[in-house]
Amino acid sequence: MTHKHIIDLDDLTLNELDKITSLADEIYKNPEKYNEACKGKILATLFYEPSTRTQMSFQTAMLKLGGQTIGFDNPMNSSVAKGESLKDTIKIVSGYANIIAMRHPMEGSAKAASFYSSVPVINGGDGGHLHPTQTLTDVVTLHHELGRLDNLCIGVCGDLKNGRTVHSLIKTLSHFKGNRFVLIATKELTIPDYIKKIMDKNGCSYTEVLTLAEAIPQLDVLYMTRIQKERFASEEEYLAQQGVFVLDKEKLKSAKKDLKILHPLPRVDEITIDVDDDPRAIYFKQAVYGVYARMALILLLLDDNSEPAKPSFEGAEECKNPRCISAQEKYLPKCYKTAGNDKICEYCDAKV
Amino acid sequence: MTHKHIIDLDDLTLNELDKITSLADEIYKNPEKYNEACKGKILATLFYEPSTRTQMSFQTAMLKLGGQTIGFDNPMNSSVAKGESLKDTIKIVSGYANIIAMRHPMEGSAKAASFYSSVPVINGGDGGHLHPTQTLTDVVTLHHELGRLDNLCIGVCGDLKNGRTVHSLIKTLSHFKGNRFVLIATKELTIPDYIKKIMDKNGCSYTEVLTLAEAIPQLDVLYMTRIQKERFASEEEYLAQQGVFVLDKEKLKSAKKDLKILHPLPRVDEITIDVDDDPRAIYFKQAVYGVYARMALILLLLDDNSEPAKPSFEGAEECKNPRCISAQEKYLPKCYKTAGNDKICEYCDAKV
Amino acid sequence: MTHKHIIDLDDLTLNELDKITSLADEIYKNPEKYNEACKGKILATLFYEPSTRTQMSFQTAMLKLGGQTIGFDNPMNSSVAKGESLKDTIKIVSGYANIIAMRHPMEGSAKAASFYSSVPVINGGDGGHLHPTQTLTDVVTLHHELGRLDNLCIGVCGDLKNGRTVHSLIKTLSHFKGNRFVLIATKELTIPDYIKKIMDKNGCSYTEVLTLAEAIPQLDVLYMTRIQKERFASEEEYLAQQGVFVLDKEKLKSAKKDLKILHPLPRVDEITIDVDDDPRAIYFKQAVYGVYARMALILLLLDDNSEPAKPSFEGAEECKNPRCISAQEKYLPKCYKTAGNDKICEYCDAKV
Numbered sequence A, B, C: 001m002t003h004k005h006i007i008d009l010d011d012l013t014l015n016e017l018d019k020i021t022s023l024a025d026e027i028y029k030n031p032e033k034y035n036e037a038c039k040g041k042i043l044a045t046l047f048y049e050p051s052t053r054t055q056m057s058f059q060t061a062m063l064k065l066g067g068q069t070i071g072f073d074n075p076m077n078s079s080v081a082k083g084e085s086l087k088d089t090i091k092i093v094s095g096y097a098n099i100i101a102m103r104h105p106m107e108g109s110a111k112a113a114s115f116y117s118s119v120p121v122i123n124g125g126d127g128g129h130l131h132p133t134q135t136l137t138d139v140v141t142l143h144h145e146l147g148r149l150d151n152l153c154i155g156v157c158g159d160l161k162n163g164r165t166v167h168s169l170i171k172t173l174s175h176f177k178g179n180r181f182v183l184i185a186t187k188e189l190t191i192p193d194y195i196k197k198i199m200d201k202n203g204c205s206y207t208e209v210l211t212l213a214e215a216i217p218q219l220d221v222l223y224m225t226r227i228q229k230e231r232f233a234s235e236e237e238y239l240a241q242q243g244v245f246v247l248d249k250e251k252l253k254s255a256k257k258d259l260k261i262l263h264p265l266p267r268v269d270e271i272t273i274d275v276d277d278d279p280r281a282i283y284f285k286q287a288v289y290g291v292y293a294r295m296a297l298i299l300l301l302l303d304d305n306s307e308p309a310k311p312s313f314e315g316a317e318e319c320k321n322p323r324c325i326s327a328q329e330k331y332l333p334k335c336y337k338t339a340g341n342d343k344i345c346e347y348c349d350a351k352v
Helices: A014-029 A052-064 A086-096 A109-116 A132-146 A164-173 A193-201 A212-218 A235-241 A283-303 B014-029 B052-064 B086-096 B109-116 B132-146 B164-173 B193-201 B212-218 B235-241 B283-303 C014-029 C052-064 C086-096 C109-116 C132-146 C164-173 C193-201 C212-218 C235-241 C283-303
Strands: A042-047 A068-072 A099-104 A121-126 A153-157 A180-184 A205-209 A221-224 A260-262 A336-339 A342-345 B042-047 B068-072 B099-104 B121-126 B153-157 B180-184 B205-209 B221-224 B260-262 B336-339 B342-345 C042-047 C068-072 C099-104 C121-126 C153-157 C180-184 C205-209 C221-224 C260-262 C336-339 C342-345
Touching: A014 A132, A014 A283, A042 A052, A042 A086, A042 C052, A052 A068, A052 A099, A052 A121, A052 A132, A052 A283, A052 B042, A052 B068, A052 B086, A068 C052, A086 A099, A086 A109, A086 C052, A086 C283, A099 A109, A099 A283, A109 A121, A121 A132, A121 A283, A132 A164, A132 A221, A132 A260, A132 A283, A153 A164, A153 A212, A164 A193, A180 A212, A193 A205, A260 A283, A283 B086, B014 B132, B014 B283, B042 B052, B042 B086, B052 B068, B052 B099, B052 B121, B052 B132, B052 B283, B052 C042, B052 C068, B052 C086, B086 B099, B086 B109, B099 B109, B099 B283, B109 B121, B121 B132, B121 B283, B132 B164, B132 B221, B132 B260, B132 B283, B153 B164, B153 B212, B164 B193, B180 B212, B193 B205, B260 B283, B283 C086, C014 C132, C014 C283, C042 C052, C042 C086, C052 C068, C052 C099, C052 C121, C052 C132, C052 C283, C086 C099, C086 C109, C099 C109, C099 C283, C109 C121, C121 C132, C121 C283, C132 C164, C132 C221, C132 C260, C132 C283, C153 C164, C153 C212, C164 C193, C180 C212, C193 C205, C260 C283
Parallel strands: A042 A068, A042 A099, A099 A121, A153 A180, A153 A221, A180 A205, A221 A260, B042 B068, B042 B099, B099 B121, B153 B180, B153 B221, B180 B205, B221 B260, C042 C068, C042 C099, C099 C121, C153 C180, C153 C221, C180 C205, C221 C260
Antiparallel strands: A336 A342, B336 B342, C336 C342
16 A cells, blocks of 8 residues: 555555455454454554544454554543644654554544654544545445445435535445445435536446435445434424435335445434344444454554655645634644645645 | 353352352462463443443453453443444444443343343443342352351341342352351341342341441351441431441451451441451452452353343333333333242343 | 662662663663563553543553553542542552552652552652653653763753652752753742752752753753743733743754753643754654653563562651642551651651
């Protein structure tokens, strides 16, 4: 791999993605071959915002490789509470650990951290921006369960406007040929235009539908996510739509026999409990694949002796996004990169 | 063992109990024989309510067996805060770990968890209901210190009405022949009738006394627990009784030379500091035995390939206990089992 | 070593200090020789007050030695919240772990803990009193970077009145011959008299200056610390002095080429970001040396079979310091020791 850090899945080539999924498969099949692969190595999990599941998944991955972990899960207990900058924390922790997995509420924080870290940084979620190891988990799950990532009819259901895991999954799967997407959401919560453009550019067809029921029969994969009540246009709208985006046993009756139902978890009520025992429901297995995805990623990053890709630093211009890490950590170099006709912030990808 | 989970000590046969205490003894004597017994295995400690001592005891046990641990100790930092059900958390964590130790404020929570876990669940305390590893600790302590669990005169002192550790200890020790109990408490805080019935049924004699002083001379074992101030009938009552249930050097003068003083800890002031240096005070050693008890338990559960005992599910009826886990987690199947003439809740053992 | 606990660096002879710095050097050079040195051993990190950095440094040290860790970082989650005494916690944890590193907000707490621990206790900071492993870190850093601890011109800058790390560093380095100190602070925040007396006694010369700029050219070592805004005599004073005690690139121009800039971290703004890339800035490397210092300390303490030095217990007299651990934990024996003409508290070193 030519990246020492994993900040954004877009930075990976398909070849690199294939390397990760293949290695995850291989470890899944022969875990004992890898149970000392990281002996003597330390993973730091720096969780500036708590996320027990993701943190335990990283920790489990490192422990299963024979490594060890340090870290924190509570910003109020950390030096951050004493006003320490992200830079200083990363400078120090990268002197303690061999690799860092980090979650932070500000967008672009993992990118910023990677500028100062002497060891690989894995983005474990930076605000509503990116969460590459979730998408890796999804891809490893599909690859392992279906044996392929192409020629699939993939339904994505829920809040498609704001759901970063959905955006990232579509972007990634649109690179494989023959994939077709069914976008299932209310009119208000439909997919952003830039994702549509990506599907168009990569030659993926897609259809937009307003109910889960009409989408189900054609799907090979159903990726469920939550719609928060407050995302509906009004209380009436919410009550009228209630149930339309909930997967239950009844709706499943018209589904294919080998459908794969995924969910990034935690779920609230968008999948009813009675679906859990259906063999097509693989969201709990998906969490297990997430451990293997992270094991593969840790191994490849630790084996990688290449220099990290340099940030472009095309020019200095202040980012206006209040959720951008550069709005909080003032010492960060202002910098943008060019994407098409746009200048976008090096950290958070917002237009400058 | 025929149980894949340890929810309630009552589920164990005397033979199984003996297996655990014998193995604990054996590990205590030859720890180096076991220091890689759980290599590559992971214990998850899920503490929905903090209890540093118990959690550290489980962690130490697993580490001394060469295993590793993950987990949380702060529900506000966990996915629970995002509204995740106990079922989903258990489904996922049992995909990460090889065994789970869990503490939860709701009664019956460990039982509920065991329905969904693909790995053994150890109840580390479910509200005021059960705390089997504390009783195992007590039993391992007595077995190791005295070489036997029968023909003992056992004093239990404190809040005998509400103390779950006392109830569990009496239930367990009443199965061994020749044991005699001296119940030391105020009139208001005496032992519940159902515990008396168990002693009667198992042929154990017992006497009830109102002061620690009169009980002490006859005891082989003194199990001290705390009476909370607010448990006394009134402030006057409290002041009048103050000291009556406090063990101090003076009261110890009339005790046997080989008395064993136990306490589940933490203590507040029911044992004075000057007793600590008395060789008969073994409550700190007891905490060490607790580690060995948990090591034995973890080993036996991980070695056990039998199917877990099926819940009885005799019928569906809603439990009325507001502290029952079924009152909080609505998806749990309602079910009761039969105990004598009563129907009792499968989770919390309250009468239905 | 003749001490089983490390409470105060003053308890170490120069020979012992040399043993630690030499071993730290040796581990730094050949880490793989030590990566199983503590296999099967457990370090408990008991942090009654959060300090992520220090706790992670101890944990990393133990993990790099092949050992394991347990502990807590949040007093509200610990048994302490249930009113457990320090004594009881230490009694129990020293039954779980092979060595304890402890931080506590009360002065003298580590000393008090050492009275009850059956395993070595390392003071990881007891209120504003002592923090010996920080000074060890500083000494290991200088020893490794400079190859010597003597004949140095050492500038210390910041709040010299209240800074415990500065006091401890001066006390330690004053034992080596030829060292000269430049004390850089406002008039109000100058070094206490007792530190001056120590320098005098040990034959170290020192000068006091009011600006960083005038001190810099002569220094071999610059130890920077923070002055809190509220320590200045007034708002005007603060504004007038702003920048005088801030190290920036401009001020560095007059410095020696092989100056070593240290900082105990976290910094706030007393060193500007643009200094970080100067090769003379070694405060981030210093944090790494801190891990090696702690590795050496852990190893030497675990190898040490000697009896811990007995507390002097010269007599019983109540300490009046409200921040002394003896003010909180009432069961602690009152005791003082003699220092010159003074009686000072055995725990917190306050005059009795």
